[in-house]
Amino acid sequence: MRPAMTPVIQRRALSALVLAALPGLAAAQGRGDPLPSWREGGTKRAILDFLRATTTPGSADFVAPAERLAVFDNDGTLWVEQPLYAQFAFALDRVRALAPQHPEWAMRDPFRAVLANDMHALVQTGEHGLAEIIAVTHTGMSPEVFRQTALAWLATARHPRFARPYTECIYQPMLEVLALFRARGFRTCIVSGGTLEFMRPWAEQAYGVPPDQIVGTTFKLHYGLANGRGELTTLSEVDLLDDGPGKPAGIARAFGRRPIAAFGNSDGDYEMLEYTTTGPGRRLGLIVHHDDAAREYAYDRQSHIGRLDRALTAAPQQRWLVTSMRDDWARVFPDV
Amino acid sequence: MRPAMTPVIQRRALSALVLAALPGLAAAQGRGDPLPSWREGGTKRAILDFLRATTTPGSADFVAPAERLAVFDNDGTLWVEQPLYAQFAFALDRVRALAPQHPEWAMRDPFRAVLANDMHALVQTGEHGLAEIIAVTHTGMSPEVFRQTALAWLATARHPRFARPYTECIYQPMLEVLALFRARGFRTCIVSGGTLEFMRPWAEQAYGVPPDQIVGTTFKLHYGLANGRGELTTLSEVDLLDDGPGKPAGIARAFGRRPIAAFGNSDGDYEMLEYTTTGPGRRLGLIVHHDDAAREYAYDRQSHIGRLDRALTAAPQQRWLVTSMRDDWARVFPDV
Structure with missing residues (x-):
């Protein structure tokens, strides 16, 4: 910096540097409500209390930045999973797209069922049928070819009810949680039952979560x-x-430490929530409860997709927060 | 910042901020040789040329920061692997430490061989014996318990020749390469044939490489x-x-992208080097050749530990740099 610079310009340069170097801190200290899409209430207060307790130096529950790991399920927690997991909709569309190269599929379930839109017969093929569909649509190619295929599908596919790209059927309140946690020095990681290769191509743009x-x-x-x-x-x-139990194992393999906050919505997240919240020190476990048929969907104990039964029963004893989409979220989707 | 501050103090505050926020850049722009333990020569020049080409904006070979991934083997590339892989020395010591709880081991190979220091019999037990030793010393416990055990061993174990902790039998020239690559915006990742759980507890302190x-x-x-x-x-x-071929798979799983620079020393790194250097654009592949019996060890095609045969033969055609430890490294170990 040249000595001739005035103090005002130096202060501006300094501000610019701070903003460039510490975007998280700057955002966190910005004016206004950091969770504007969350209605005032117990859940919002609990999230803010947790962040204050774990990130305020001198707090009894202070957690060093390196230990600030927050994990998020994807389907039903960060984006819509009804009426069908997006990845399964992708797989069915890929079967349709590949069918001309496989005339034999017209005669053979599960492919015949997909091509005939015979969902009853498709369900009858069970796990074996599902595995066959995943195999032909997800494997036998390089990760890079799969990536291009997934991106091409996401660019054109539309959610059947909301008539917008799947990557826009993401939850605005959760985007705010992701951003706020990052602003407070957390790594925000996605732990999805879907495949890694399906998530990686778009998660950074949609959620700010990089491939690793x-x-x-x-x-x-x-x-x-x-x-x-x-x-x-x-x-x-x-x-x-x-x-299920694969989530704690996947987290340990990828990050080598136990998270201190976990967000899920279904019984598939039970072990991840338990692994997170039974660790020592201050912890946060949160379940998104889909009880909003008007704006999104209402389902829990009886649903075949995103069933929430065991975890809903256990939530009070485990002190997991159960967020009501209907009551706690002022809005569901981002503006596009 | 208070307006009363003098410009000099402001400049100091600014410098402190830049140094705090951008240590990599500051280090890279510091005066002097960024690779002082490397003697002048082709290898050092090639490393610096590669960094200049891939990180100078406007260069034909410029690589965006997100794509700057460099991978490093550990045993024999970042630290000493002779006369025995450190992790295997750890396993043998653990067998000795656990023996009082297992009186039956006195009668049964491979444990009897370890306890009797009968290395010939130990080798005779082959892969099955090795697997048994790894099983009793590495598995059946939580990653946290293993971590504490490994750290306790590293704190007291000494290398048989250099009489210093294994974590100080690391190569000073490679520490400089790691730091320089990070200063130029690379992620420097370790890809080890050893186990993830053995590496994670100490790699950040020794190499500046975090657990993930x-x-x-x-x-x-x-x-x-x-x-x-x-x-x-x-x-x-x-x-x-x-x-071997597990290294590219592990890299893809962990990072979701192909590295642009790879450092290894044995045939176990062949596929990692090949995967890295056959990608499009500017690439760097480097082999540490142990040809320095005076200061470290001299071994390659005939060694049972860290054999370098196929990769040494292929290096000229693959345009992998072969670094001579004897000729290219002005020093081997850091001061302690």
Whole structure:
């Protein structure tokens, strides 16, 4: 800096530097409500109390920045999972797109059922049918080819009810939680039952979560040379099923530490919530309860998608917050 | 900042802020040689040329910061691997420490061989014997218990030749490479054939590499409740063998992108080097060649530990740099 600079300009330069270097801190200290899409109430207060307790130096519950890990389920927690998981809608669309190359599919379930829109027959094929559909649509290609395929689908597919791209069927209140946690020095990581390769291409743009802060279901990878270039191919053998007890395992493998905050919405998140909140010190566990048929969906104990039964029963004893989408969220989706 | 502050103090405050916020940049722009332990020569020039080409805005080979991923093998690349991998020395010491609880080991190989220092018999037990030793010393406990055990060993164990802790048998020239790459906006990640849980407890202090930037061999994890707390237990089933073709797979799983620079020293790094350097654009592959019996060790094609044969043969055609420890490194270890 040149000595001729005036103090005012120096102060401006200093401010610019602080803002550039510490965007999180600057955002956190900005004026106004950091969670504007959350209605005033116990859940919002509990989130803010938790952040204050764990990030205020000198607080009895202060947590060093390196230990500030918050984990978020994706389907039903960060974006819509009804009437069908987006990734399964993708798989069905891929079967339709690939069908001309597979005339034999017209005669053989589960493919025949998909192509005939015979959802009853599709359900009858059970886990085996599902595995076949996932295998032909997700494996036998490089992660890069899959990535391009997923991005192309996301660019054109529309949610059947909301008639907008799936990546816009994300929850505005949760975007605010992600941003606020990051502003307070947390790493915000996604721990999805969907596949890692499906999440990575778009999660950074949608949620601000980079590829290496995502845990998901993985397949084994084969390494080999193709035209002189080292390439990986996704195999159909599952490496990690990132659901239920697989979520704590996936978190430990990826980050090597126990989270101090966890957000979920279904029984598949039970173990992740339990692993997080039974650790020592101040902890936060939160369940998004879908009770808003008017603006989104209402489902819990009886749903085949995103069933919330065991975790809902356990929530009071485990001191997990149960957020009512209807009552706690002033809005559901971001403006687009 | 108060208006009464003098410009000099403001400049000092500004400098302090820049240094605090941007240590990498500050270090990179500091005066002097960024690789002082490297003798002048082709290897050092090639490293600096690569960094200049990939990080200078406007360069034809410029690489965006998010894509700047550099991967480093550990054993033999960042620290000494002779006369025995440190992790195997740890396992043998653990067998000795646990022996009083297992009187039956006195009669049964591979344990009898370890306890009798009968290395010939130990080698005869082969892979099965090795797997048994790893199982009893590395699995059946929580990652946290293992972490404490590994740290306790590292605090007291000494390298048999250099008579210093293993964490001080690390290579000063490579510490400078790690720091310089980070200063130029690279993520520097370790990709070790050793286990992830063995690397994580000490790599940040030794190398500046945090737990989530390490890839290593992993075991499957079991999740369950113990005394009301969710706990993981390491199982003896291998999840990822992070060696050879497992290295590119581990890198893709952890980071979701192909590195642009790779550092290794043995045939176990062949596929990682190939995966890195056959990608499009400017790439760097480097092999540390142990040819310095006076200061460290001299071994390559015939060694059972850290064999370097296939990769040494392929290096010229693959345009991998082969660094001579004897000729290129002005010093080997850091001062302690």
